[in-house]
Amino acid sequence: MTIKTGDKLPNIELTVMTDNGPKPLNTDDIFNEKKVLLFALPGAFTPTCSAAHLPGYLAFYNAIKAKGVDTIACLATNDAFVMGAWGQAQNVGDKILMLADGNAEFTRAVGLSIDRSEANMGVRSQRYAMIVEDGIVAQLNIEVSPKFEVSDALTMLNLL
Numbered sequence: 001m002t003i004k005t006g007d008k009l010p011n012i013e014l015t016v017m018t019d020n021g022p023k024p025l026n027t028d029d030i031f032n033e034k035k036v037l038l039f040a041l042p043g044a045f046t047p048t049c050s051a052a053h054l055p056g057y058l059a060f061y062n063a064i065k066a067k068g069v070d071t072i073a074c075l076a077t078n079d080a081f082v083m084g085a086w087g088q089a090q091n092v093g094d095k096i097l098m099l100a101d102g103n104a105e106f107t108r109a110v111g112l113s114i115d116r117s118e119a120n121m122g123v124r125s126q127r128y129a130m131i132v133e134d135g136i137v138a139q140l141n142i143e144v145s146p147k148f149e150v151s152d153a154l155t156m157l158n159l160l
Contacts, residue, residue, distance in 0.1 A: 002111035017084025044086035056153035067160035
């Protein structure tokens with residue numbers, strides 16, 4: 001079942017890359033008592049994700065933060081090493097929290113996985129964005145595959 005507006009996010013362990021290697025990070029620590037704009041995508045280094053989705057959030061970073069967002073987070077079903085390398089390649093710095101959901105545990109728990117086995121990609125995340133306030137989904141925009149129209153930074157900025 002797909003998560004919806006008003007639902008609490010599940011308590012799941014994700015991973016981030018640090019200077020000392022991969023570090024587990026619990027979703028409660030990411031989302032509770034904060035306003036978070038999370039966007040998720042099928043994979044790091046993929047065409048739309050690298051050319052438009054992630055760069056859009058970097059371009060609108062200041063405007064999003066000015067709307068009271070504590071954290072902008074990017075989630076993909078890649079491992080922490082890939083997410084860390086992608087963040088470096090995109091010059092993310094500390095602006096966007098690059099979350100690795102390597103086993104798709106969070107993605108499956110919120111009902112937003114998609115099987116891309118036909119493209120030799122395995123289980124991936126659907127493309128979506130959500131505004132989360134104190135661990136509760138306040139807004140959820142899910143793309144109708146393969147579109148990129150409702151989870152972009154400008155659309156989400158206008159919803160804040």
